[in-house]
Amino acid sequence: MDRGLSAAQRLEEFRRSLGEDADGLGELPEIGGEFHGRSRDGLVDVTVADGRVVAVTATLTPADHAATELGDHLMTAANNALAAARAAVPVVADPVPDLDALMSRLSEAGEQSSRFMRQVGTALEEVIAKVGPRTGMHGDPAPTGVDALFADAASALRTARDSLAGLAGPQITTSGSDEDHEVWVTIGVDGTVTKVEFSSPVASMTGRQFADRSRQALGAALGEWITKRREQQAPAAGLDPAGLTAQADALRRQSVAQLQEYTGKLKSIMGSIGEP
Structure with a gap:
């Protein structure tokens, strides 16, 4: 074989x-x-x-x-x-990736990121309040667009999930052995090896x-x-690869722009510091 x-x-x-x-x-x-x-x-x-x-x-x-x-x-x-x-x-x-699992992980990441960014903003606000009057440090350190960015990412995943639903394929599990039936392998629904057994x-x-x-x-x-x-294999109804690609590209550009914007805000705050 x-x-x-x-x-x-x-x-x-x-x-x-x-x-x-x-x-x-x-x-x-x-x-x-x-x-x-x-x-x-x-x-x-x-x-x-x-x-x-x-x-x-x-x-x-x-x-x-x-x-x-x-x-x-x-x-x-x-x-x-x-x-x-x-x-x-x-x-x-x-097999198509488990987009539902990715959405769940994205939701968790979004909550953690939003919480962390709010902590950063709060910490900077406290610093500005303490040293601002003496150094001139000022600005709005509150993060913007983080929640919207993750919401757009979740929307993109939902679109991909719905579009690729027909490609998920049937739930198939198979087993096979060597010609002497001494080694047996099982393939799970995700197309990976899930079990190896030996008959001798x-x-x-x-x-x-x-x-x-x-x-x-x-x-x-x-x-x-x-x-x-x-x-x-069932055909994917309404599959729009070009649309999915465009949505992914837009999301990538949006994430970069959002990060650049916030970095610019922080640089402006740091640049406002003068002599005490």
Whole structure:
């Protein structure tokens, strides 16, 4: 199943590298069109190229690790590789980001930012009140536009969510194994590897056997996931990519202008300070 993997199957293996690595080293740079993902300590490495998983390598001895630990290594490496490839070369079968979750995080960030900016303004007002009469320091340090900026960002996210609703795709979960049914991989609804299981003792495998069977299982599970998703993909009604892009560009310009305006206010206040 090495060279015979379909694009869908290889992309499935690719998605397995979407896992997280605590030290930030799970995703490696693109080299010659290949994307690499590795587990902690670099014990398992997954390589993706042209939308396919082309290699799985393991610099470990399966007998030295528990099955759950081996599964975690494989899941992390595969998901990290998929994350790197998906970011660089997105395809239509990729899951749409969870915009509802982003909206929730944006709301929290907006509340924290507004609270912090108000604290900054209040602190500067107190400073002006104390030293203003002696130094001439004056000005209005109250932040402006922060709440409106986050409100516009939330509006943009809602528009994107509603427009992309048809691309969210069906809720598909698939499983696949190697040809000997020794390694089983499950792909969740978000297209990432959510479970790795072994139907026979992993300790009896060599490192090469573990890598080869893992590659086959990744390809089978992800291939089925991609195939089913494409078959059931619903068209996005009313999708306006140009409009979404324009809204995002406007929001970016607005955020920069708002920051520049407030920075200018603070500089003006500092510039008003004279000799005591």
